[in-house]
Amino acid sequence: MFLVTGATGGIGRRVVRLLRQREQSVRAFVRLTSRYSELEHRGAEIFIGDLREEKDIQKASRGVRYIISAHGSDSDALSLDYRANIELIDQAKANGVEHFVFISVLGADRGYEDAPVFKAKRAVERYLSASGLNYTILRPAGLASNLLPLVERFRETGLYLLIGDRKNRTSIVSTDDLAKIVVDSVTVEGARNQILSVGGPEILLREDIPRIFGRIFNKQPVIINSPLLAVDGLQSALGLFNPQIQKALGTYRTLLANEFFCTKDEIATLEAIYNFKLETLENFLRRYLAV
Numbered sequence: 001m002f003l004v005t006g007a008t009g010g011i012g013r014r015v016v017r018l019l020r021q022r023e024q025s026v027r028a029f030v031r032l033t034s035r036y037s038e039l040e041h042r043g044a045e046i047f048i049g050d051l052r053e054e055k056d057i058q059k060a061s062r063g064v065r066y067i068i069s070a071h072g073s074d075s076d077a078l079s080l081d082y083r084a085n086i087e088l089i090d091q092a093k094a095n096g097v098e099h100f101v102f103i104s105v106l107g108a109d110r111g112y113e114d115a116p117v118f119k120a121k122r123a124v125e126r127y128l129s130a131s132g133l134n135y136t137i138l139r140p141a142g143l144a145s146n147l148l149p150l151v152e153r154f155r156e157t158g159l160y161l162l163i164g165d166r167k168n169r170t171s172i173v174s175t176d177d178l179a180k181i182v183v184d185s186v187t188v189e190g191a192r193n194q195i196l197s198v199g200g201p202e203i204l205l206r207e208d209i210p211r212i213f214g215r216i217f218n219k220q221p222v223i224i225n226s227p228l229l230a231v232d233g234l235q236s237a238l239g240l241f242n243p244q245i246q247k248a249l250g251t252y253r254t255l256l257a258n259e260f261f262c263t264k265d266e267i268a269t270l271e272a273i274y275n276f277k278l279e280t281l282e283n284f285l286r287r288y289l290a291v
C-alpha cells in the first residue's frame, strides 16, 4: 500500500493515476474540501484528514509500505512543509515503511533566508536522510502543469506576464515525467538514498516560455515584463495587514528572483537512473492542448 499526500495536487494526482494504472494499492490523503472523486473512481482508498493534525497522519500511515509526500503548504510552511513531513517520517519509521519519497524543491540547499518553504524543505531533507529509512529526495524545478492555465489565457489574448529578469534560466519539467520518476523511485536501485535535481531536458530562458506558446498557436506573443519591485511593493503593503502572507510572498519572490535550472550532467544522470528520455516543455503542452 502506498500513502500519497497532496493526492489532489499537480504531482500527487498524476502519481495516484500512475500507481493505479500499475494496479498498485493506494491510500490518497485528501481534505474534505479536496476534489478527489477522480481518485476514488480510479480505485484509490480515500483517507480524509488534515495534514496539520498529527493524529490524522498517524492513522493514515498505519499498514503502509511506501510513503510519497507530495503536498503543498497553502502559505503555512511551518505546519505543512515542515511539521507534517517530520510526522510522516516518524510514522514511516514506526510502521516499518520500506521507502519514503519526498518532493523537495530545486535550490533547497542554497540557504535562502526569506523563503520559508525552502528552509522547511531543507530541514526535512536533513531529517529524512538521517532517519535510517530508505529514501529518495527529488528537487524539481518548475512544473509544466503550472503553465496550463497560462497557455489557455495566452490562446485567447496573446498576452504573457513575466515578472523579473526575462533572461533567468529555468528547467521546467513535465509533471508526467516527474510522476513517473516519483513512482519508479521505490524500485529503481540507483534512486535509493539519493537527492536528485529534477528538470526538463532543456535549459530555457524565462522569455522562451511565451515564445513556445507563440509557436504552438502561431501567434506573436506580447510580453508584459513587470519588475520585481512590483512584488516588493505588494509584499510590504500586505505585511501591514497579514504578516503570514508577507512571509509566504518571500518564497514567491525567491522563485521569481533566482535561476532554477538543472545542468546537462544532472539531466543525463536522471535519464540514466530512470532509463527514459524526458520530454520538452513544448511536447508536454502540445499533448495537453492536443495541437
Ligand SMILES: NC(=O)c1ccc[n+]([C@@H]2O[C@H](COP(=O)([O-])OP(=O)(O)OC[C@H]3O[C@@H](n4cnc5c(N)ncnc54)[C@H](OP(=O)(O)O)[C@@H]3O)[C@@H](O)[C@H]2O)c1
Binding pocket: 005, 006, 007, 008, 009, 010, 011, 012, 029, 030, 031, 033, 034, 035, 049, 050, 051, 052, 070, 071, 072, 073, 074, 080, 103, 104, 105, 106, 117, 139, 140, 141, 142, 143, 146
Ligand atoms: N509547483 C511547482 O512548480 C513545484 C516546484 C518544485 C517543488 N514543488 C513541490 O511539489 C509539491 C507538490 O506541488 P504541487 O504543485 O503538485 O502542489 P499543488 O498542486 O499546489 O497541491 C497541493 C496539494 O497539497 C494538499 N494540501 C494542502 N494543504 C493540505 C492540508 N492541510 N491537508 C491535506 N492536504 C493538503 C492540497 O489539497 P487540496 O486539493 O485540498 O487543496 C493539494 O492536494 C509541493 O511540496 C511543492 O513545494 C512544486
